[in-house]
Amino acid sequence: MIEQDVLERVLAGAVSDGADFAEVYAEDKRSTSAGLDDGRVEQVTSGRDRGAGIRVVAGDTTGFAYTSDLTEPGLEAAAGAAAAAASQGGGGVRTVALTASAPHRPNRVEQDPDTVAKAAKVELLNRMDDAARSYGPEIVQVSAGYGDSRKNVLVANTDGVMTSDEVVRTLLRISAVADGDTGMQTGYQSMGHTIGFEVFNSVDVEELAREAARQAITKLRARPAPSGAMPVVIKHGTGGVLFHEACGHGLEADIIAKGASVYAGKVGQQVASPLVTLVDDGTMPGEWGTLGFDDEGHITQRNVLIEDGMLSDYMWDFLRARKEGRPQSGNGRRQSYQHLPMVRMTNTFVLDGPDDADDIIASTPNGVYVSKLGGGSVNTATGDFVFGMTEAYLIENGEITEPLRDGNLIGNGPKVLQDIDMLANDFSMGSPGTCGKDGQGVPVGDGQPTLRVKSLTIGGTSS
Amino acid sequence: MSAFESELQIVADRVIDQARSGEQIEAFVARGGETEVRVYEGDVEHFVSAQSEGIGIRVIVDGRTGFAYAGTLDDSAIAEVLAEARDNVQFGTVDEWAALAEPDGVAVTEQTLWNEELADFPTDQKIDLAKELEKLASGADPRVRVDDSNYADAYGESAVASTTGIRMSGRENGCYVSVSTLADEGEGDDAETQTGFGFSVGRSPSEFDLDRAAREAADRATRLLGATQPPSKRLTVVLDPFVTAQFLGVISSTLNGEAVVKGRSLFRDRLGDEVAASIVTFVDDPTNPKAYTATDVDGEGLAARRNVLIEDGVLKKFVHNSYSARRAGTVSTGNATRGGFAGTPGVGCLAISLVPGDRSQEELIADVDDGLLVQQMQGLHSGVNPISGDFSTGAAGLLIENGTLGAPVREITIASTLQRMLLDIVEVGGDIDWLPMNSAGMSLVISDVTMSGA
Numbered sequence: 061m062i063e064q065d066v067l068e069r070v071l072a073g074a075v076s077d078g079a080d081f082a083e084v085y086a087e088d089k090r091s092t093s094a095g096l097d098d099g100r101v102e103q104v105t106s107g108r109d110r111g112a113g114i115r116v117v118a119g120d121t122t123g124f125a126y127t128s129d130l131t132e133p134g135l136e137a138a139a140g141a142a143a144a145a146a147s148q149g150g151g152g153v154r155t156v157a158l159t160a161s162a163p164h165r166p167n168r169v170e171q172d173p174d175t176v177a178k179a180a181k182v183e184l185l186n187r188m189d190d191a192a193r194s195y196g197p198e199i200v201q202v203s204a205g206y207g208d209s210r211k212n213v214l215v216a217n218t219d220g221v222m223t224s225d226e227v228v229r230t231l232l233r234i235s236a237v238a239d240g241d242t243g244m245q246t247g248y249q250s251m252g253h254t255i256g257f258e259v260f261n262s263v264d265v266e267e268l269a270r271e272a273a274r275q276a277i278t279k280l281r282a283r284p285a286p287s288g289a290m291p292v293v294i295k296h297g298t299g300g301v302l303f304h305e306a307c308g309h310g311l312e313a314d315i316i317a318k319g320a321s322v323y324a325g326k327v328g329q330q331v332a333s334p335l336v337t338l339v340d341d342g343t344m345p346g347e348w349g350t351l352g353f354d355d356e357g358h359i360t361q362r363n364v365l366i367e368d369g370m371l372s373d374y375m376w377d378f379l380r381a382r383k384e385g386r387p388q389s390g391n392g393r394r395q396s397y398q399h400l401p402m403v404r405m406t407n408t409f410v411l412d413g414p415d416d417a418d419d420i421i422a423s424t425p426n427g428v429y430v431s432k433l434g435g436g437s438v439n440t441a442t443g444d445f446v447f448g449m450t451e452a453y454l455i456e457n458g459e460i461t462e463p464l465r466d467g468n469l470i471g472n473g474p475k476v477l478q479d480i481d482m483l484a485n486d487f488s489m490g491s492p493g494t495c496g497k498d499g500q501g502v503p504v505g506d507g508q509p510t511l512r513v514k515s516l517t518i519g520g521t522s523s
Numbered sequence: 524m525s526a527f528e529s530e531l532q533i534v535a536d537r538v539i540d541q542a543r544s545g546e547q548i549e550a551f552v553a554r555g556g557e558t559e560v561r562v563y564e565g566d567v568e569h570f571v572s573a574q575s576e577g578i579g580i581r582v583i584v585d586g587r588t589g590f591a592y593a594g595t596l597d598d599s600a601i602a603e604v605l606a607e608a609r610d611n612v613q614f615g616t617v618d619e620w621a622a623l624a625e626p627d628g629v630a631v632t633e634q635t636l637w638n639e640e641l642a643d644f645p646t647d648q649k650i651d652l653a654k655e656l657e658k659l660a661s662g663a664d665p666r667v668r669v670d671d672s673n674y675a676d677a678y679g680e681s682a683v684a685s686t687t688g689i690r691m692s693g694r695e696n697g698c699y700v701s702v703s704t705l706a707d708e709g710e711g712d713d714a715e716t717q718t719g720f721g722f723s724v725g726r727s728p729s730e731f732d733l734d735r736a737a738r739e740a741a742d743r744a745t746r747l748l749g750a751t752q753p754p755s756k757r758l759t760v761v762l763d764p765f766v767t768a769q770f771l772g773v774i775s776s777t778l779n780g781e782a783v784v785k786g787r788s789l790f791r792d793r794l795g796d797e798v799a800a801s802i803v804t805f806v807d808d809p810t811n812p813k814a815y816t817a818t819d820v821d822g823e824g825l826a827a828r829r830n831v832l833i834e835d836g837v838l839k840k841f842v843h844n845s846y847s848a849r850r851a852g853t854v855s856t857g858n859a860t861r862g863g864f865a866g867t868p869g870v871g872c873l874a875i876s877l878v879p880g881d882r883s884q885e886e887l888i889a890d891v892d893d894g895l896l897v898q899q900m901q902g903l904h905s906g907v908n909p910i911s912g913d914f915s916t917g918a919a920g921l922l923i924e925n926g927t928l929g930a931p932v933r934e935i936t937i938a939s940t941l942q943r944m945l946l947d948i949v950e951v952g953g954d955i956d957w958l959p960m961n962s963a964g965m966s967l968v969i970s971d972v973t974m975s976g977a
Contacts, residue, residue, distance in 0.1 A: 094614065096616075097785065098785045099616075100615075100616035100618050101614060101615050101616040102588065102615065102616075102618070103581075103588040103589060103590050103611065103615050103867065104589060104590070104611035104614040104615065105590045105591060105592070105611065105866075105867075106590075106591040106592075106604075106607035106608070106610075106611060107591065107592050107593070107865060108592070108593040108594065108595075108600065108603070108604070109593075109594045110593075110594060110595060111575070111594060111595075119566075120566055120568065121566060121567045121568065121569070121570070122568065122569040122570070123569070123570050123571075123572075124569060124570070124571045124572075124573070125571070125572050125573050126573045126575070127573070127574070128575060128576065128577075128594050128595045138573075141572050141573075142572075145570035145571070145572055146570065178610075178611070178614050179614060182614045200786055201785060201786050201787060237786070237787060237910060239786075243789065243911055243912065244787075244789065244910050244911055245910075245911050246908060246910050246911065279911075285915070285938075287755045287936075287938065287973050287974075287975040288754075288755040288975050288976070288977070289976075289977050318563070318670055318671075319668075319705070320670050320705060320716075320718075322716075398573065398575060400569060400571065434904075434905040434906070435902075435904050435905040436902065436905055437901055437902050437904075437905070437917075439718055439901065441670075441705055441716045441717070441718045442716060442717060442718065442933065444901070444917065444919070444933060444934050445901075445917075446901050446902030446905060446906065446916070446917035446936070447902070447905055448902065448904075448905030448906045448915075465911065465913050466906065466908045466911065466913040466915070467906055467913060467915035467936070467938060468902045468905055468906025468915045468916055468917055468936050468938075469936075470901075470902075470917045470934055470935065470936050470975075471934070472934055517752070517934065517935070517936065517975050517976060517977070518936075518975060519906060519915040519916070519917070519936025519937075519938050519975045520915065520938055520973070520975065521915075521938045521939060521973040523755065523973075
């Protein structure tokens with residue numbers, strides 16, 4: 061994308077006014093997406109995003125500028141703007157010598173989506189539309205989307221780091237609307253991986269569509285969700301967002317540094333039930349949050365955040381790690397070249413526990429079983445977090461009974477982590493997610509075995 | 524966008540000049556820039572200064588649509604975008620209603636959306652504003668510290684041209700300051716932190732009210748100190764103006780013409796029906812210069828206009844772009860939205876408000892015996908289903924007992940359905956506030972909402 065000698069000159073120029081550190085992050089991304097709605101392929105979209113973000117750090121101040129001009133003069137202009145923004149005086153000449161890192165590719169891409177005919181991509185959507193509509197006459201509307209992208213990333217900095225990576229993504233989503241006497245209900249399914257089009261050799265896209273249709277139709281006979289606190293059982297592979305919100309964000313070192321997390325100062329302490337071991341792992345082959353290198357050129361790794369309930373570490377990016385004089389953890393990420401990196405999760409999940417999933421339900425006299433979660437959000441300073449349930453049932457006398465209408469659940473992170481009293485041995489990863497923080501969205505994965513929280517507040521209307 | 528003959532218009536014109544026989548082509552070209560300053564503990568934490576530009580091209584042939592975009596305006600890239608958009612046409616399904624917008628003769632309400640004072644505003648004063656706001660917020664109360672204090676501004680310039688005769692360009696700029704606060708109380712295991720925020724927006728920095736932003740940020744955080752989880756019950760809620768604005772945003776998605784023609788709106792067959800309390804008049808008016816999202820043209824280049832969607836509780840109209848209007852057998856209401864050059868126009872409200880009442884929040888609260896003042900909502904994206912109407916969000920606020928504010932509460936949800944909430948609106952406050960979003964806010968009283976807690 062950019063020649064090494066150009067990078068070395070641009071970086072040296074960026075720190076010539078005395079800054080401590082400079083970095084070039086360049087990306088070239090090609091994407092294809094297709095949307096089907098109301099029985100029609102509405103359009104196929106081709107996109108090209110290409111540019112570089114340049115960061116200059118002087119003391120505690122970061123200057124940042126970006127440009128879509130990847131020529132040497134274009135990069136120099138952006139570097140000049142970033143350096144001026146960070147400018148603290150000083151001066152001197154520094155030379156920068158870059159050493160290219162060996163490639164690190166957790167994912168083997170067999171079929172680059174760029175080489176696949178657009179007709180084959182559109183065909184997936186038509187197949188899903190057919191499958192959802194033929195699932196039942198109650199299905200009155202279907203929308204489906206396909207997306208793929210190939211992003212080449214180059215990171216170089218004045219510490220001599222130079223990495224390049226290629227990230228391929230494929231994504232499919234479907235939403236179905238069912239209509240009945242009680243009004244309309246919706247079902248939603250998605251799948252996303254950091255591998256190529258070969259993923260569709262092993263994924264049954266019709267099954268994904270039928271699942272969305274089944275969910276919508278099931279909810280036509282749903283009753284209002286209860287109101288108040290009760291035990292909640294969350295199905296495996298659907299509830300990773302619980303940990304993402306209940307503690308994931310609160311373990312990000314930038315939030316810790318500002319004293320805006322309930323988990324600040326808690327390393328080495330018991331912060332969760334001893335059943336809980338929480339891991340953030342950017343290296344899991346094919347998962348939605350997987351990267352070879354993070355967006356600061358640091359190799360991704362497996363980080364154990366909570367081990368048997370004990371808080372072992374936070375997640376780190378370059379700036380926060382530098383300030384504490386400790387290694388980065390491969391969690392410096394950004395939405396695009398137009399954004400500054402910050403501490404972000406990758407794939408965040410809880411490891412298997414000792415229990416059997418059926419036993420968990422059978423040993424819950426009354427409560428709620430959530431088999432599909434929506435999004436969530438957290439206030440890291442108070443620990444209060446919410447997440448939506450988009451498919452849920454009552455548990456009565458140890459059995460799953462009636463379906464419930466959509467609603468939010470609310471809990472307090474530190475309390476909920478302690479309240480996890482049963483954890484099954486049926487771990488699976490969940491659906492692809494987009495995590496939002498400070499206006500930036502990045503792809504993340506999550507996963508967990510079936511589990512029970514002793515008490516969570518269900519935000520329904522039925523007493 | 525303010526009327527302004529942009530050089531981007533030439534780029535857009537050049538693209539549509541290449542249309543072949545039988546092709547409809549639309550080119551949307553945009554360029555923009557931003558400055559963002561974040562201050563922490565008296566120092567600049569980061570300073571972002573950047574520009575970007577790009578083009579999106581839509582091609583329609585015989586009812587099939589193709590689209591492509593690129594984040595650059597290089598001649599070679601533009602040629603590639605046009606070729607890709609043309610190539611993508613063959614994969615679209617024939618849609619008899621697919622067509623570009625055509626000029627509809629509605630006159631543009633001129634607006635002043637460009638401010639020279641902001642365009643010339645010096646960098647060091649931007650930094651000073653963020654530092655000043657941080658100082659004011661942390662000085663407002665001894666329990667308050669500042670998480671971050673920000674100044675941001677942005678400008679945008681765009682042009683659209685189509686083979687159907689649309690030709691429009693303009694530019695706009697704006698700025699805001701914002702501050703996030705933390706309020707602490709107690710020690711050790713009793714230590715507690717609550718959060719707040721404050722902001723001020725303007726076409727130029729001279730319109731900022733830093734004192735108010737700082738005071739509100741401190742008040743929002745300190746008011747919730749000592750909050751506990753109350754038992755569940757049904758009560759009347761008073762939504763704070765900022766919360767009302769978020770609620771109106773959800774309502775607006777049910778009045779979206781695209782959702783209506785595709786059968787996804789719960790109000791799809793209710794035109795002419797009483798869908799809200801008779802005191803409710805819901806207006807979308809981007810020609811109101813007080814609206815933060817005021818604009819003179821919509822995303823397809825048609826004049827933006829005032830539309831009354833619910834009048835005295837009766838559903839009068841849905842909002843449309845040219846496509847959804849054609850399908851519904853009506854005309855565009857000037858409500859095409861466009862998120863930038865990377866997408867095609869959607870449908871949406873542009874600048875929402877309720878016609879305000881005439882009483883203050885204090886007066887509204889005085890009439891509530893058993894209620895909750897909702898200061899913040901959490902999880903609108905996860906617990907609200909605008910197709911089924913189910914409404915459930917996390918909340919925090921203050922209980923209302925016999926007309927006065929009582930104890931702070933947190934870790935609660937409030938729930939009802941959108942259909943019921945509109946009918947259960949008891950009063951619209953007179954405290955209208957134009958917020959940095961596509962909706963104004965005012966206090967809103969809604970009865971019979973379920974609060975879930977312990």
